[in-house]
Amino acid sequence: EVQLLESGGGLVQPGGSLRLSCAASGFTFSSYAMNWVRQAPGKGLEWVSGINSSGGRTYYADSVKGRFTIFRGNSENTLFLQMNSLRAEDTAVYYCARAGGPGGGATDYWGQGTLVTVSS
Amino acid sequence: EIVLTQSPGTLSLSPGERATLSCRASQSVSSNYLAWYQQKVGQAPRLLSYGASYRATGIPDRFSGSGSGTDFTLTISRLEPEDLAVYFCQQYSSSPWTFGQGTKVEIK
Numbered sequence: 001e002v003q004l005l006e007s008g009g010g011l012v013q014p015g016g017s018l019r020l021s022c023a024a025s026g027f028t029f030s031s032y033a034m035n036w037v038r039q040a041p042g043k044g045l046e047w048v049s050g051i052n053s054s055g056g057r058t059y060y061a062d063s064v065k066g067r068f069t070i071f072r073g074n075s076e077n078t079l080f081l082q083m084n085s086l087r088a089e090d091t092a093v094y095y096c097a098r099a100g101g102p103g104g105g106a107t108d109y110w111g112q113g114t115l116v117t118v119s120s
Numbered sequence: 121e122i123v124l125t126q127s128p129g130t131l132s133l134s135p136g137e138r139a140t141l142s143c144r145a146s147q148s149v150s151s152n153y154l155a156w157y158q159q160k161v162g163q164a165p166r167l168l169s170y171g172a173s174y175r176a177t178g179i180p181d182r183f184s185g186s187g188s189g190t191d192f193t194l195t196i197s198r199l200e201p202e203d204l205a206v207y208f209c210q211q212y213s214s215s216p217w218t219f220g221q222g223t224k225v226e227i228k
Contacts (some may be wrong), residue, residue: 035217037165045157045165045208045219076227095164099212106155106170106212108177111158115163 002026002109003047004096009114016086016118020081022096022111030054030074035107038092038116048094049081053102064090080104086118122147126220128175134228139196141223143209147187156194159222160205167208169194169204201227206210 008020020036036048038097049070058070071080079096093115097107123146133139152172155163160162167176169185172192182197196203204227209220 019134044206044222045159047210047219050215050217059217076174092219097137100170101178102212104174104212106153106167106210107157107165108167108170 002098004098004109004111006094006096006114009094009116011117012086012116013117013120014087017082017084018086020083020094020096020114020116022081024077024079024098025097027120029072029077029096031053031102034072034078034079035097035099036070037095037097037107037110038090039113040054040089040092040097041054043092048093050099050104052104053080057103071077075097083116086116088118090116092116117120121148121216122214122218124209124211124218125221126168126207126209126223128223129221130226132197132226132228135199135201137199139199139203139225141196141207141225143192143194143220145190145211149192149211150223151204151211152188153211154187154192155182155210156183157208157210158205159208160204165208184201196225197204199225199227203227 020093020108035050096111099105140205159165206222
């Protein structure tokens with residue numbers, strides 16, 4: 001059974017940093033691209049960042065480019081999102097999601113999400 | 121960036137009725153890389169359809185996706201009470217992968 005378990009969310013002050021983790025199990029992690037998608041309270045879905053299966057290609061939404069870094073540890077079956085210079089508008093539930101193939105694709109499995117709150 | 125516009129914003133129908141949800145793209149979605157997701161309150165999204173018309177694993181056949189280019193549709197042929205949810209479309213043909221704003225389906 002495919003499982004994605006996010007951790008690392010919490011309350012952080014504006015300008016602060018957080019690192020999210022996503023522990024993957026039930027599939028060959030190194031064969032799939034992965035994404036982070038967020039959802040602000042009461043709002044829709046926003047794709048944040050993606051990474052291909054090897055970690056050699058990364059992609060970012062303009063809203064987080066230069067502040068967030070996605071990376072992965074294929075030997076540990078873990079996806080990460082390093083978030084720096086956090087702003088109030090980054091407050092959201094962050095979902096880890098598996099893409100359908102090594103280079104991308106529709107997100108076929110989602111974690112339950114971890115809440116990030118940016119507030120003073 | 122490809123902008124996806126979903127309509128209507130809210131759809132209120134009775135059980136057994138047919139629901140038609142629209143997703144229009146600001147430019148052509150290459151290879152019809154368009155997906156639909158269902159999100160129930162308090163839950164993560166669930167993939168319903170990918171490649172515009174392929175049903176995801178385990179999805180009931182009352183859900184069907186169609187369309188190409190810039191116009192796509194999700195049809196729920198016979199609404200069930202458990203279909204109460206918000207439905208999102210997403211294009212994954214070019215970065216940034218973008219979502220529509222969602223259509224809320226209410227059951228009368």
